[in-house]
Amino acid sequence: MGETLLFYAFSGAAIVASAMVIFQRNPMYSVLLLVASFGMISGLYVQLDAPFIAVTQIVVYAGALMVLFLYAVMLLNRPNEDAGDWDAAHPLKEPGMARIGVGLGALLVVQLVYALLRTGRLDEAVGTGGDGGSVRAIGRTMFQDYAFAFEATSVLILVALVGGVYLANREDGR
Amino acid sequence: MIPLGHYLIVSAILFAVGSAGVFMRRNLITILLSIEVMLNAVNLTFVAFGRHAGVVDGQIIVAFVMTVAAAEAAVGLAIVVALFRHRESLNPDAFTSLKW
Numbered sequence: 001m002g003e004t005l006l007f008y009a010f011s012g013a014a015i016v017a018s019a020m021v022i023f024q025r026n027p028m029y030s031v032l033l034l035v036a037s038f039g040m041i042s043g044l045y046v047q048l049d050a051p052f053i054a055v056t057q058i059v060v061y062a063g064a065l066m067v068l069f070l071y072a073v074m075l076l077n078r079p080n081e082d083a084g085d086w087d088a089a090h091p092l093k094e095p096g097m098a099r100i101g102v103g104l105g106a107l108l109v110v111q112l113v114y115a116l117l118r119t120g121r122l123d124e125a126v127g128t129g130g131d132g133g134s135v136r137a138i139g140r141t142m143f144q145d146y147a148f149a150f151e152a153t154s155v156l157i158l159v160a161l162v163g164g165v166y167l168a169n170r171e172d173g174r
Numbered sequence: 175m176i177p178l179g180h181y182l183i184v185s186a187i188l189f190a191v192g193s194a195g196v197f198m199r200r201n202l203i204t205i206l207l208s209i210e211v212m213l214n215a216v217n218l219t220f221v222a223f224g225r226h227a228g229v230v231d232g233q234i235i236v237a238f239v240m241t242v243a244a245a246e247a248a249v250g251l252a253i254v255v256a257l258f259r260h261r262e263s264l265n266p267d268a269f270t271s272l273k274w
Contacts, residue, residue: 003175003176004176007176007180011180011184014184014188015184015187015188015191018188018191018192018211019191021195021204021207021208021211022191022194022195022198022199022204022208024204027201027203027204027207030203030204030207031203031207034207034210034211037211037214038214041214041217041218044181044184044218045218045221047176048181048221048222048225049225050221050224050225050233050236052233053217053221053233053236053237056237056240057240060240060244061210061214061240061243064244065210065243065244065247068247068248068251069203069206069207069247069251072203072251072254072255073203075255076203076254076255076258076264101194101197101198105190105193105194105197108190108193108194109186109187109190112186112189112190113183113186116179116182116183116186117179121178122177122178122179122182123177123178123179124177124178124226125175125176125177125178126175126176126177126178126181126222126225126226133224133225133230133233137230138230138233138234138237141230141231141234142234142237145231146234146238149238153238153241153242156241156242156245157241157244157245159245160244160245160246160248160249161248163248163249163252164248164249164251164252165252166252167249167252167253167255167256168251168252168255168256
C-alpha cells in the first residue's frame with residue numbers, strides 16, 4: 001500500500017515538474033524544476049530495484065548535466081528570450097495554430113496510452129522475476145556482453161569533448 | 175506491487191510533455207531541456223521493461239543513454255553559445271539563414 005502511494009507521489013510530482021519546465025518562462029527555473037523531476041524519476045528507479053541507475057541519475061544527470069545547463073543559462077544571461085515583440089507576429093502564435101498544436105500533443109498521449117493498453121501482460125506486477133539490478137550484475141553484463149558498446153562510448157565522449165571545446169572557443173568574426 | 179502498465183503510462187505522459195516542449199517553446203535552452211525530459215521518459219521505460227523481464231540489460235542501456243545525453247548536451251550547449259555570440263538571441267527563428 002505504501003509502495004503504491006509512493007509510486008503515485010513520485011510519478012505525479014515528476015509529471016507536474018516536467019510540465020512546469022515547459023511552461024516556465026525563465027530557463028533558470030526550468031533547469032531547477034528539471035532537477036526536481038530527475039529526483040522524482042530517481043525515486044521510481046529505486047522502486048524498480050535499480051539503485052545503481054537511481055544514484056547515477058542523481059549524480060550524472062542532476063549533478064553534472066544540469067550544472068552544465070545552469071552554467072550555460074548564466075553565461076548567456078538572457079532570461080526571457082522568447083518574449084520578444086517580433087515573437088508576437090510569429091505565424092505559430094495564431095490561436096488556430098496553437099489549438100492544432102495542443103490537439104496534436106493530446107493526440108500523441110492518447111495514441112501512446114492506447115498502444116500501451118493494447119499490449120499484453122501489462123497487469124503483471126513489476127519486480128517479481130530475476131535478482132534485480134545489483135551493481136555486480138550490471139558490471140558483469142556491461143563488461144562482458146556490452147564491452148564493445150562501452151569502448152565506443154569512450155570515443156563518443158572524446159568526440160563530444162573536442163567538438164564542444166572547438167565550438168565554444170571559436171574566435172569572433174567567423 | 176505496481177503493474178508494468180503504470181510505469182509505461184507515466185513514461186508516455188513524460189514523453190508527450192517533452193515533445194510538446196520541443197514544439198511549443200522558442201528558447202534553445204528550454205528545447206534542450208525538453209529533449210532531456212524525453213530521454214528520461216525512455217529511460218524509465220527501459221528500466222521498467224528490464225525489471226519486468228528480470229534482466230539488467232535495460233539498466234545498461236540506460237547508462238549508455240545517459241552518456242549519449244551528456245555528450246549531446248555538451249555539444250548542444252556549445253552550439254547554443256556559439257550561435258548566441260553571432261546573433262545575441264536564443265530564439266531558433268532567428269537562425270534561418272545558413273550563412274551570414
